Amino acid sequence: MLKPLEDRVIIAVKDEEEQTVGGIVLASNAKQKPQTGKVVAVGEGTLTNDGQRIPLSVKVDDEVLYDKYAGSEVDYAGASYLVLHAKDIMAIVE
Amino acid sequence: MLKPLEDRVIIAVKDEEEQTVGGIVLASNAKQKPQTGKVVAVGEGTLTNDGQRIPLSVKVDDEVLYDKYAGSEVDYAGASYLVLHAKDIMAIVE
Amino acid sequence: MLKPLEDRVIIAVKDEEEQTVGGIVLASNAKQKPQTGKVVAVGEGTLTNDGQRIPLSVKVDDEVLYDKYAGSEVDYAGASYLVLHAKDIMAIVE
Amino acid sequence: MLKPLEDRVIIAVKDEEEQTVGGIVLASNAKQKPQTGKVVAVGEGTLTNDGQRIPLSVKVDDEVLYDKYAGSEVDYAGASYLVLHAKDIMAIVE
Amino acid sequence: MLKPLEDRVIIAVKDEEEQTVGGIVLASNAKQKPQTGKVVAVGEGTLTNDGQRIPLSVKVDDEVLYDKYAGSEVDYAGASYLVLHAKDIMAIVE
Amino acid sequence: MLKPLEDRVIIAVKDEEEQTVGGIVLASNAKQKPQTGKVVAVGEGTLTNDGQRIPLSVKVDDEVLYDKYAGSEVDYAGASYLVLHAKDIMAIVE
Amino acid sequence: MLKPLEDRVIIAVKDEEEQTVGGIVLASNAKQKPQTGKVVAVGEGTLTNDGQRIPLSVKVDDEVLYDKYAGSEVDYAGASYLVLHAKDIMAIVE
DSSP: OEEEOTTEEEEEEOOOOOOEETTEEOOSOSSOOEEEEEEEEEOOOEEOTTSOEEOOSOOTTOEEEEETTSSEEEEETTEEEEEEEGGGEEEEEO | OEEEOTTEEEEEEOOOOOOEETTEEOOSOSSOOEEEEEEEEEOOOEEOTTSOEEOOSOOTTOEEEEETTSSEEEEETTEEEEEEEGGGEEEEEO | OEEEOTTEEEEEEOOOOOOEETTEEOOSOSSOOEEEEEEEEEOOOEEOTTSOEEOOSOOTTOEEEEETTSSEEEEETTEEEEEEEGGGEEEEEO | OEEEOTTEEEEEEOOOOOOEETTEEOOSOSSOOEEEEEEEEEOOOEEOTTSOEEOOSOOTTOEEEEETTSSEEEEETTEEEEEEEGGGEEEEEO | OEEEOTTEEEEEEOOOOOOEETTEEOOSOSSOOEEEEEEEEEOOOEEOTTSOEEOOSOOTTOEEEEETTSSEEEEETTEEEEEEEGGGEEEEEO | OEEEOTTEEEEEEOOOOOOEETTEEOOSOSSOOEEEEEEEEEOOOEEOTTSOEEOOSOOTTOEEEEETTSSEEEEETTEEEEEEEGGGEEEEEO | OEEEOTTEEEEEEOOOOOOEETTEEOOSOSSOOEEEEEEEEEOOOEEOTTSOEEOOSOOTTOEEEEETTSSEEEEETTEEEEEEEGGGEEEEEO
């Protein structure tokens, strides 16, 4: 199991098809395109200088909206995950 | 429903026509062009190191003026929204 | 009416003619050129972590000197305004 | 009269001739070249979060050495001034 | 033995083959690709202004996931290590 | 006399010959090259928000090692000086 | 003798041969390459706003691992030294 550190969050990626023409990826438009995923693990939050942890605003099983181009992809146990900082999560889908 | 996190705000976008000549977008001028929209959801504000939330200065249903090029577009339940940081909102239209 | 947020100020723009030769804008020189305008609305100031507002140093009706290239232009109710951060105002003209 | 804001200082500019050959400005060398002027107005200093003003280290009538390329030129009442941040003043000429 | 300073961590590198065609390195894709390794030494944490050490979130023998392009490689006693800042470690593999 | 402000220091420059070939300056190598000089005046130190001055670590008559490309040259009373921030002084030559 | 200021450290450089082909320096690879040296002098640490010195984590005679491209070279009394900030030292070789 992956245990994210500090303010990091691990998200199960919902793969989205990207249209290609002759192998060239077609960006649908030039704007940042957010994407949704499910939180599978959260860090404990950043430790401040006076020993406090700042808790994160998301929890495991939240479906979240995040910036598609944030974070680092990681393959683990046959599935694809994204590790990103909590601040790159924009909203919870309720 | 989308619940924005921390200092984020979700705005219902009023689409504005962009003039095109032969498919080329014509920028009306080179200055930053603000745009208005209606706030549909606000985050709780950023959590400070000593456990305080800094409340946001806008609330749901405010009509606001924001920088057209800030934030991330998101389509949700058939409508188009913009997720941006509260600091990118310039003024409330009263 | 426009109500600026936080540390923002709205200024009624005094349009200044820019000389053109054959449609090309001629910059009078390469230095930053400040410009004067009249304050029509001011924000409440930035909210600090311990709940204080830092008040702004300008008030409505002040004639101010500001950097011509700061802020965002906005047209509202038939007039042209500039929304900028208080820190971009250089001096009050008394 | 111009009343500078916060940490700004207004300096009466001593124009310095720049050598030109056929209209081309000749920089004497590639180093930053400081220049002297006389302080004509000073701001009250920056307001800190706990309501204190940090006073400036220069006062009206000080002859000061400043970086020639700092600040913004402004013409007022037929004279030429420079508005700059106090931190761009390097020394007082005594 | 290498004793990392402050917030640094030393990791035993698991070399990963990079595919080459005619000597050209083929990046598998354009995304940041994390990599795992084993922590062999950790610093004491950063010393704050009031004399506190902020302890690190990883310890010796943790298997960790880190950004492949972070840190500095160092060869020591015939083995290859990576020295990086604790903040570049994304997760612990449990 | 020049009285440097805040964290600034004035150094009497020891001119160093730069080799030229046909008028082209030859940099001896691509590394930053420090240079020594003698401190002739020091500022009072930066004023902090709570009214304290942080004293400088150099005093008048110290021979110091500084980064050759830091600061601003100034000619005063027939001599050549360098005005730089105390943080650009690397060491005292004892 | 050179006495480094604040958070600076002086290191006796162990010159490392760089391979050249026809005078062209050959970088062994594109990664940052650390290098070892011996600490010959350390500063007192940075002075904080409330008058405390933050002590450095290295002492004279430590053999240290540092980033080869950090700091400034200085020749003094016939030997070659490197002056760098303590934060650019990665580890102590014990």
